[in-house]
Amino acid sequence: MLRVYNTLHKKKEEFKPLRDKKIGMYVCGPTVYGPGHIGHARTYIAFDIIRRYLEYSGYKVKYVVNLTDIHDDIISKANELGITLFELADKNIAVFFKDMDSLGIKKADVYPRVTEHIKEIVDFVKVLQEKGFAYETDDGVYYDISKFKDYGKLSGIKVKEQKTGTRVKTDKYEKDRVQDFALWKKQKDPSEPAWDSPWGKGRPGWHIECSVMSSKHLGEQLDIHGGAVDLIFPHHENEIAQSEAHSGKKPFVKYWLHSGFLNVEGQKMSKSLGNFIEIPQLLEKRDARAFRFFVAGLHYKSRIDFSEKGMEKVEKTLEKWDNFIERLLEWNNGKENSAVEKIVEKARKEVIAAMDDDFMLPNAWASLQGMQTAVNKLMNEGKFGKNDAAAVLELLKELDGFLQVFKFEKGGGELSKEQQELIKKREKLRAEKKWEEADAIRKELAGQGILLDDTPAGTKWKIVKK
Ligand code: AMP
Ligand code: ZN
Numbered sequence: 001m002l003r004v005y006n007t008l009h010k011k012k013e014e015f016k017p018l019r020d021k022k023i024g025m026y027v028c029g030p031t032v033y034g035p036g037h038i039g040h041a042r043t044y045i046a047f048d049i050i051r052r053y054l055e056y057s058g059y060k061v062k063y064v065v066n067l068t069d070i071h072d073d074i075i076s077k078a079n080e081l082g083i084t085l086f087e088l089a090d091k092n093i094a095v096f097f098k099d100m101d102s103l104g105i106k107k108a109d110v111y112p113r114v115t116e117h118i119k120e121i122v123d124f125v126k127v128l129q130e131k132g133f134a135y136e137t138d139d140g141v142y143y144d145i146s147k148f149k150d151y152g153k154l155s156g157i158k159v160k161e162q163k164t165g166t167r168v169k170t171d172k173y174e175k176d177r178v179q180d181f182a183l184w185k186k187q188k189d190p191s192e193p194a195w196d197s198p199w200g201k202g203r204p205g206w207h208i209e210c211s212v213m214s215s216k217h218l219g220e221q222l223d224i225h226g227g228a229v230d231l232i233f234p235h236h237e238n239e240i241a242q243s244e245a246h247s248g249k250k251p252f253v254k255y256w257l258h259s260g261f262l263n264v265e266g267q268k269m270s271k272s273l274g275n276f277i278e279i280p281q282l283l284e285k286r287d288a289r290a291f292r293f294f295v296a297g298l299h300y301k302s303r304i305d306f307s308e309k310g311m312e313k314v315e316k317t318l319e320k321w322d323n324f325i326e327r328l329l330e331w332n333n334g335k336e337n338s339a340v341e342k343i344v345e346k347a348r349k350e351v352i353a354a355m356d357d358d359f360m361l362p363n364a365w366a367s368l369q370g371m372q373t374a375v376n377k378l379m380n381e382g383k384f385g386k387n388d389a390a391a392v393l394e395l396l397k398e399l400d401g402f403l404q405v406f407k408f409e410k411g412g413g414e415l416s417k418e419q420q421e422l423i424k425k426r427e428k429l430r431a432e433k434k435w436e437e438a439d440a441i442r443k444e445l446a447g448q449g450i451l452l453d454d455t456p457a458g459t460k461w462k463i464v465k466k
Pocket of ligand 1: 027228
């Protein structure tokens, strides 16, 4: 029986979907003003494992991840680059899809884009206004949180501030109270992208997109809604206010799941600190499978402190798994041992029990690690046969259906002549301190699935899955 930690009730609960075995699952997607960063990767790997584990457990999951392709950051970035909003979004979405694929993340069933749902958004806001939950001002349409009695039920935020009767002017907007939020932003300057609406030309606020697109693609009630902890307030609180006001009190989401935030070397990632790591940047230096293994080793709610040292440690453990699997694939001697079946069954049961307990991956790995040690010992003692190897491999393949971290082919592969030449050429460039040209070769090879590591003993290479 699966149990999940529900942020809404701050406890673990038995997982009972709304419609028997069919699950509607929505996770807040990226704002596509640039390529995704490794914090996104952390969250989407975590939810990929959850989704795949639900499927492994016999559920049919419809998975929706939105793409925020209209946002103040996208507008300013597009202006800065002198391209349109759509060109910028298209470019970054293509990179995002490629990165998700490299990280072993299964495609969502739908990736709805905000700019393709403007009509639905306008209709939704109209209903909120008709029902008295929204009001219009000179610069937009706002949600009146004083009208929604349950406001704060997810985040625990208290609405203290009373309406004063006079409009507050924040740095940018005019509204009745500071916590009211924009559903629709009126166009202020003709250069801003805008769509027609009953309130004149403008664009949607941020929170409304998730209420509208989740209901369009999954219905008014979702089984699971995810995102990282940073979104609990105000984003998810506001989604509840919008959706439940719109549908008339039906609970919007049954289980709210929140992944832990990823920091870099102990600090929040930010462009100004210079510790911002985009996914393509990570994949130039590191095996995507190793990053996935990093995330898959931890509970989805854990905060992750990404560091080079941490990655190196994880890579070593993954290498041990690769060697173990290779050994199993090549295993050709020894007598069958009836103890192996028990070892395999015990591991399978323990992994499932761990995953059923709010996807407790560290416990699952402890069991698998125990199995690896036990099996290696039997192999060393010659008490292990070919069929035993097949049984262990079968279990690992089965679990890899949701873990997606193992490699089941033998050998590290070979480099082509051209690739060997490129590595030599790069070493020469490095000796001449021509870093930029050397880096261009690193990128070229990374694109072909070859990662380089410059060690004191020379450049080492590794072939990774692309
Ligand atoms: P954003 O592009 O910032 O709107 O975020 C898209 C998704 O990634 C949301 O579910 C966020 O909660 C999640 N996310 C953003 N930054 C991080 C981070 N540093 N660590 C983990 N998840 C993150
Ligand atoms: Zn959202």
